[in-house]
Amino acid sequence: MSTNMPEIVFQKIKSVNNPNSMHGIYPYRGKISAIDAISIIDQLPNKGTLLDPFCGSGTIVYEAQKHGLSAYGVDNNPLAIQLAKAKIYIGNTDILEECKSFIEKAKNDLANGNYEKMPDAPARSFHIDSANEIMSMKKYFSEMNDYLKGVFYGTIALVARGCNDYMWTSSTVGKNIEPKRYIDFFDKFYSKAKKHSKYFNSSESPEAHIIHGDSRKLSDYLEPKSINYVFTSPPYFDGLDYTAYYGKLIYEIFETDRVEIKKQLIQYVDTYENDMRAVLNELDKVISDNAIMIFVVGDKKIKKEVINGGDFFSSIKKASYIEERRYTGTSSQVFDVLNNTDRKEQIVVWKKVKGEYVNGI
């Protein structure tokens, strides 16, 4: 590996929307803007291995693989793991034939009453006919490949929005709207599968691996000194519950205990610093002697005090440099105007050269 590591520069962004890409497969909370991810990944060489220790729905892993890097993603939320696996699935157009055959089988079961009723809690968010269609398709979930599993989750979120007259946003679930609108689940499932299948990474791409695990134990899953680049947007204090919103509906439909899953995630203010210290220690074991680590963080208001994310991470492990950016032209800027806040985002960069962390660029 070359020791000539690039200086990573944060670009100004005009929009965080990615309407036509693999990333629209599911509205995962806290999803990093793909435009941002691409602009940083493009500054990395296209050889070597990248790790995202908090990969969420796999935006960074997918883009890294596309860029020509081998990639690892780790997350401890099973929903995120399935979505990340969906994004890196390398498929072809046969997938649409598979999709049709699942729809046909599910429609048959539906006509014959051969399916389970949706549990009451999630059923409150759907039109009864849409809910029944979801349950008739759920029977075939275990037979689906990783891509169609991700599409299945994404279609549930889309149909939940539609049944509530599209009054819910793309990432948050609102109040239940009555009467419910009927949305054809099968139709949406097929069109979603078709739409995102245009963006499969090429079969020539280097391998990508998604690991269901805890980033406080990274060295249990990865070889020592095997990673050249770390790029992530970490969970941030108690800002977001990654098992909530559309995820909650999915966990309820699959009768999975999401509270147990939530307990395994880093997000609590009191333990946050120790958790992140543990992650940075583990990262130190798995990165090579010449490596670059990039964390995209931001200001956070905790108990009326604004904590600068860059300073916070650098106090745990001194950063080589930090770049700061204001939210402009994004929904975060709208939030700032409404709440009279002026939050900033930071990109924290650590560079290791010949086994030593360096100060400066």
Ligand SMILES: C[S@@+](CC[C@H](N)C(=O)[O-])C[C@H]1O[C@@H](n2cnc3c(N)ncnc32)[C@H](O)[C@@H]1O
């Ligand atoms: C800001 S999100 C990352 C989103 C991702 N960049 C994307 O585009 O979808 C942070 C992620 O950290 C994960 N996480 C929280 N605690 C974790 C832990 N202890 N080990 C691994 N992942 C964890 C959460 O499940 C969440 O998916």
